[in-house]
Amino acid sequence: MGSVLLSLAVTAGFILLGYLVGRSRELKHLSELDRREAAAAGVTVVDVKRVPPGFSAGGGRLVMGEVVIATDYFKSFAAMLRNIVGGEMKAYQTLLSRARREARLRMIEEAQALGADLVVNVRFEWSNVGPKIVSTEIFCYGTAITSAPG
Amino acid sequence: MIIVNTETVPGKDITAFHGLVQGNTIRAKHVGRDIGAALKNLVGGELQAYTQLLTEARQQALDRMIAEAEGMGANAVVNVRFTTSSVAGGAAELYAYGTAVTVA
Numbered sequence: 001m002g003s004v005l006l007s008l009a010v011t012a013g014f015i016l017l018g019y020l021v022g023r024s025r026e027l028k029h030l031s032e033l034d035r036r037e038a039a040a041a042g043v044t045v046v047d048v049k050r051v052p053p054g055f056s057a058g059g060g061r062l063v064m065g066e067v068v069i070a071t072d073y074f075k076s077f078a079a080m081l082r083n084i085v086g087g088e089m090k091a092y093q094t095l096l097s098r099a100r101r102e103a104r105l106r107m108i109e110e111a112q113a114l115g116a117d118l119v120v121n122v123r124f125e126w127s128n129v130g131p132k133i134v135s136t137e138i139f140c141y142g143t144a145i146t147s148a149p150g
Numbered sequence: 151m152i153i154v155n156t157e158t159v160p161g162k163d164i165t166a167f168h169g170l171v172q173g174n175t176i177r178a179k180h181v182g183r184d185i186g187a188a189l190k191n192l193v194g195g196e197l198q199a200y201t202q203l204l205t206e207a208r209q210q211a212l213d214r215m216i217a218e219a220e221g222m223g224a225n226a227v228v229n230v231r232f233t234t235s236s237v238a239g240g241a242a243e244l245y246a247y248g249t250a251v252t253v254a
Contacts, residue, residue, distance in 0.1 A: 057160035072194030
């Protein structure tokens with residue numbers, strides 16, 4: 001009886017820790033994303049293969065961004081409950097969208113470092129890291145168009 | 151060496167095609183990283199060790215692809231694609247491929 005209560009208490013503690021720390025980290029990341037996206041607003045990002053009209057093309061360079069993001073214990077728990085009743089998993093939806101935004105920003109920041117204001121043919125890839133760890137890898141890549149030849 | 155994932159190099163003309171070039175690498179994570187990641191699973195957030203591992207591995211796959219293109223006398227690789235697959239034991243394969251061309 002005592003050991004059952006203890007393990008319940010430990011689980012509840014992990015859930016609370018995941019909720020408090022995970023949530024504050026998520027909010028911090030979201031505000032950081034907003035700030036960096038505002039700074040990256042000058043770069044046009046498209047997933048078409050050609051250079052859109054109005055942009056000069058002197059050359060292209062592959063740019064990439066990737067990130068591995070882990071979920072927190074509270075989200076894992078919420079997802080487990082969600083699995084019983086079905087429906088949208090909000091907890092993981094925000095996790096994946098944060099990971100995509102981060103990967104995309106890293107790619108844009110690489111383009112900005114090259115002096116490019118256009119990235120074409122952008123693709124997203126997803127993969128799972130390890131069976132034991134609930135995390136996701138998002139990889140974003142495209143071709144930065146530079147106006148100077150090179 | 152110009153590397154792009156578009157079918158042509160914007161602003162340049164392709165004068166010769168040399169064929170498919172590719173590079174891959176298989177990386178294993180070590181136990182320490184897994185333990186760190188398991189702890190991160192409690193509180194969430196970026197697994198920087200994994201991000202770094204994958205970035206390095208992808209760069210190595212690209213470098214091997216570029217070396218093959220250089221061997222063919224190409225000065226650019228177009229239409230580059232990446233794939234990732236997991237191999238038994240938690241190892242990941244990173245694979246990069248594209249078409250080696252000469253541009254002018």
